[in-house]
Amino acid sequence: MAIEILKEKCTGCGLCFKSCPYDAFEFEPYDGNKLGRVAKVNAKCSFCNQCLTACRFGAIKEVQTASGDDRFKDYKHIWVYAEQRHGKIQNVALELIGEGRKLAKDISEDTQVCAILVGDKIDHLAQECFEYGAEKVYMIQDPLLEQYTTDGYTKVIYDAIQEYKPEIVLYGATHIGRDLAPRIAARCNTGLTADCTHLDVKVSKYIEFAKANTTLDTSTLDPNDPSTGIKQTRPAFGGNLMATIICPNTRPQMSTVRPGVMQKLERVPGATGEIVNVKPAITKDDIHVTVKDVVKSAKELVSLTDAKIICSGGRGLGGPEGFELIKQFADKVGGVVGSSRAAVDAGWIDHSHQVGQTGTTVKPEIYFACGISGAIQHQAGMSGSKIIVAINKDPDCPMMEIADYGIVGDLYKVIPEIIKEWDNAEELYDASTR
């Protein structure tokens, strides 16, 4: 792909300069217009195409490189790395099987979603993958694969990819997925996109998504475009900008996806599929690290991703004691305690509670943001909440702008009142409608 400037149409006005997030425009002298200059694209261009719609004179054109060739005809089906730890499949893997199934059927009826299970003595996990939508399971087992090691898992998955040639491989963006995926992608010499929050294969579906959720001008996209390369949307620049990434020239296409973003399918008890037992070619010498111990921390488990209600506290609490109130609040409403990065960095609460770009992505029914100003990184992790309630002294903070309900006031006075009245909500509502 490339951006081309049609010199005879360019007026040298510079509108495109303002639209470019990458500073990729320069002027060059030109005799054919009044200003004596035309725009020129420099090496900083990332082909984000923001300029296409900024030009009022039709002087900017996207030049497509040839596609639809059969370079990739050997690559078929979508693989999901079904991450398991101690014989338990991670939730994100089941979410990805659900997402993978949707994408597979968008590519073609006969494209399958396949789970790839790696470990030792994990035969029983295949059933769970089938029940959540996998059509085929590749099972790779060996005593040397009992524990996750970067070396061992990279080798056996890479070998399987070489043999079976999937079109797309999806991994959960867990600490293990983010360790494994780049290593495999580098060995395959293919592209990998990190921490995706949305995936499409069909251009028409991408247009639907863009229209519903973004400010993107979709007029330059063709809904009848038959290509089915993956379009991977992720936050960039700390969530200030969203980027959709493609991987046009190499296969397989690979993405890691944040836990809690995609939807699991309804479990179908008794569902079955094909199991392919892959014999791994692995020896002790392939593994260069020794896992001495795996320790589960004693700290309480915070299940932010599954929480229906989250009561989150930030810098506005003023100190660690503020989280006692947040805890009371959460206990009352049946919620889980969350926090902003500022509160974690201040040492007021453990980082396992952190919501945001570098913490957990959440999408509860209700998100109470208490004393959280709403930095863009925080929003990146919670803007998918169904209802956001902001409680803050500052009526102009960013959180108020995205909140469905904003209470301007002292959280130390407001929250106790909500706690007090919580059980009366029904009566209060009835009284208000009478």
Add this chain to the structure above:
Amino acid sequence: MAFNIIVCAKQVPDTNVIKINPKTGTLIRDGVPSILNHDDNNALEEALKIKDKYDDVHITVISMGPPQASDLLFECIAKGADEGILVSDRAVGGSDTWATSNTLEAAVRKWEKENGPYDIIFTGRQAIDGDTAQVGPQLAEKLNLPQVSYVEEFHMAEDRKTITVKRQLEDGYELIELQTPCLLTTIKELNTPRYMSVNGIFGAKDIKVWNAKDIEVDLTKVGLEASPTNVFRSFTPAPKAPGMKVEGDTENEQAKNLLINLKGKHII
């Protein structure tokens, strides 16, 4: 023989202060400072801690970026690193993580050719502008090194060969043992970075700038054109419809009004 440590570091815009121009939907970059990426600061600090302990430790900081990224190398040397190498060339601009790891691989190989073997490569887990956490593992792959990412505790035995690290997991950690040479990616829990020292700030600075030719990198494997991933479109997230301010003369009234609204919309 000296104990050689290579630290890979990146200069990044401070994304905490980046704002979007709501009218044009573009980034406002004026006045946004460039900083040493946070996780990379922890990578450097761990190398410096080893240097504090042994006299024969030599720390090289390698960064890929535009010419002004040499500021970062000044900062690293002022904190105690011995030399800084900036890999800067238009040919490597626009690289994705795969192409970046090819560039860094070539730079590390050149360094090794000139200076002999290295013992440890430290990189930050991820950079705050991209947040991919991919370049560290990809560099390890290209250099054929064992890796441990998300290192939150580091211990080296007296033989300076055997390394034991704690690798952070979501719900705990793994205790991992491996041998040098290896590549470790670091997180903020690992240590507290030091400040620049006065002597460091005013001392001599050994900074080299290498271009693509110097590192003898295959030009078909670096830069925008060679990168397997491309940006298809980019955009700003859609602003949400404005919410409502919950009124009330007292906190109790505010609380009641909120609950009435939540109940009325069947949210609770």
